Amino acid sequence: MxxxxxxxxxxxxxxxxxxxxxxxxxxxxxxxxxxxxxxxxxxxxxxxxxxxxxxxxxxxxxxxxxxxxxxxxxxxxxxxxxxxxxxxxxxxxxxxxxxxxxxxxxGTRPGLTSVVVSSWDSRIRVTDGGRVPVDYGGDRFPLYGDSVSPW
Incomplete structure (x- = not known):
């Protein structure tokens, strides 16, 4: 070879x-x-x-x-x-x-890359339809797109 x-x-x-x-x-x-x-x-x-x-x-x-x-x-x-x-x-x-x-x-040269990190057995908890409170007292802000697919 x-x-x-x-x-x-x-x-x-x-x-x-x-x-x-x-x-x-x-x-x-x-x-x-x-x-x-x-x-x-x-x-x-x-x-x-x-x-x-x-x-x-x-x-x-x-x-x-x-x-x-x-x-x-x-x-x-x-x-x-x-x-x-x-x-x-x-x-x-x-x-x-x-x-x-x-x-x-x-194409194997070492370099920087990004890696998704999450804790073991973690679950995304969606409350109130994925909306979070805001400081100005108005309606809650939608943090996630929807409650089924949070990202």
């Missing part, structure tokens, strides 16, 4: 993949596609937005270019430094911005 092919990924890399690297690249594409479905939604392969394919290829090529997540290498005393991305170092991952793009494509 990969959103991109191994040929697409190979075209983005600067070297020819051997058999072992092809196996790893295929796994990276699968992992990136699973993450894209988790952060976005499970699009059908033939109807996924083009940007999903692009983001999957970016994540997989980022992993293939630096599978251990190094940020620094030194030949003299063999110094290697791990990146500060934490638990994502050495794995296929999406950046924060890429996650937001996937959420936007899927």
């Amino acid at each position: 990969a959103y991109a092919t191994l040929a697409d990924l190979t075209a983005r890399l600067d070297w020819d993949l051997d058999d072992d690297e092809q196996r790893i690249a295929a796994g990276a594409l699968e992992d990136a596609s699973e993450l894209a479905a988790a952060y976005g939604r499970d699009w059908p392969d033939d109807r996924a937005p083009r940007l999903v394919r692009t983001l999957v290829l970016k994540a997989a090529s980022r992993y293939m270019n630096n599978p251990n997540g190094y940020t620094q290498s030194r030949a003299g005393d063999e110094t290697l430094a791990w990146s500060d991305i934490g638990r994502d170092a050495g794995t296929v991952f999406f950046t924060h911005e890429e996650k937001r793009l996937l959420e936007g494509l899927a």
Whole structure:
């Protein structure tokens, strides 16, 4: 269920993949596609937005270019430094911005919404035909449309 092919990924890399690297690249594409479905939604392969394919290829090529997540290498005393991305170092991952793009494509971006709140087992009590008293001493004001449907 990969959103991109191994040929697409190979075209983005600067070297020819051997058999072992092809196996790893295929796994990276699968992992990136699973993450894209988790952060976005499970699009059908033939109807996924083009940007999903692009983001999957970016994540997989980022992993293939630096599978251990190094940020620094030194030949003299063999110094290697791990990146500060934490638990994502050495794995296929999406950046924060890429996650937001996937959420936007899927329509699942978190935001504000309004929710009707009512107490448990509450009942609307209609008295006097849904009319309430007013301060000026005149006729009662109709708060509800009618006694059957108060809203």
